[in-house]
Amino acid sequence: MYDEKFMRRAIELAASALDIPGARPYGAVVVKDGKVVGEGLNESAKKFDPTSHGEVEAVRDACRNLKTTDLSGAELYTSCEPCSVCVAAMIMAGISRMYYGASLQQSARIVPPPKMPPPALLVREQVGQPADSRSMLPAEVKLGDEAIALLRQWVEKRK
């Protein structure tokens, strides 16, 4: 259930980038049972981590705090619509709903693009496709039989 104070906290986290060298103005919080359980700020340049986006950091923080990888029932508030890494991480962690401020298009019009990564809308279009249909990240299958044998071995060992 939406509560404006959490959206203000996400924007406040994003605003902290004004004073942190290497941070970018994207903040997020994960809320469960009416409480903030995780917070994040984009510090990818500072941490040399291309996945250090506000949303991924907030999801990771929440999971560490709650000692789980399952955030089912939690909601995420973010100052800007998330990129594909973040959307995928949120879906995989079971985040049930998100609230965002600026859209990807609005952000792209205001914030000059860094050299990396490629534009978020292009990444989204690419990530949604099967491996053999993408124009970015061309892929080849190698040693498939050995890789499959290992998966079988792991499943057997856990029985």
Place this chain on the structure above:
Amino acid sequence: MYDEKFMRRAIELAASALDIPGARPYGAVVVKDGKVVGEGLNESAKKFDPTSHGEVEAVRDACRNLKTTDLSGAELYTSCEPCSVCVAAMIMAGISRMYYGASLQQSARIVPPPKMPPPALLVREQVGQPADSRSMLPAEVKLGDEAIALLRQWVEKRK
């Protein structure tokens, strides 16, 4: 340029999950200029981190080692076709090519699905869509004007 020894190293990393409680049998290496610059193993359950997949860990490791977020020109070898979090992270880090062993479908047929995350093929279908078209992760815009004002403020400050 493909070199089988790196694919064997990715599978070897995946095999290390046989002896590590909480690890899953998915390993990856990032190769640049003929050398391994990053390695990763899926330890999401152990680290309480739903983004701790072999490929994301290998990308993070490579970026930390090279003190960059730009892996342009690097290639990634992985024991299994990557999920959407990993594909997006690889594209955003500029990985130029990937080699994988088992496909997502093959892995799904062998490895019993955990309670979380949802199936990788469903996540991919969802991640590729605009926020207002997804059936998972419903989204609402809130405080857009304040979020946009902050982006402008950050850009102004960096001028």
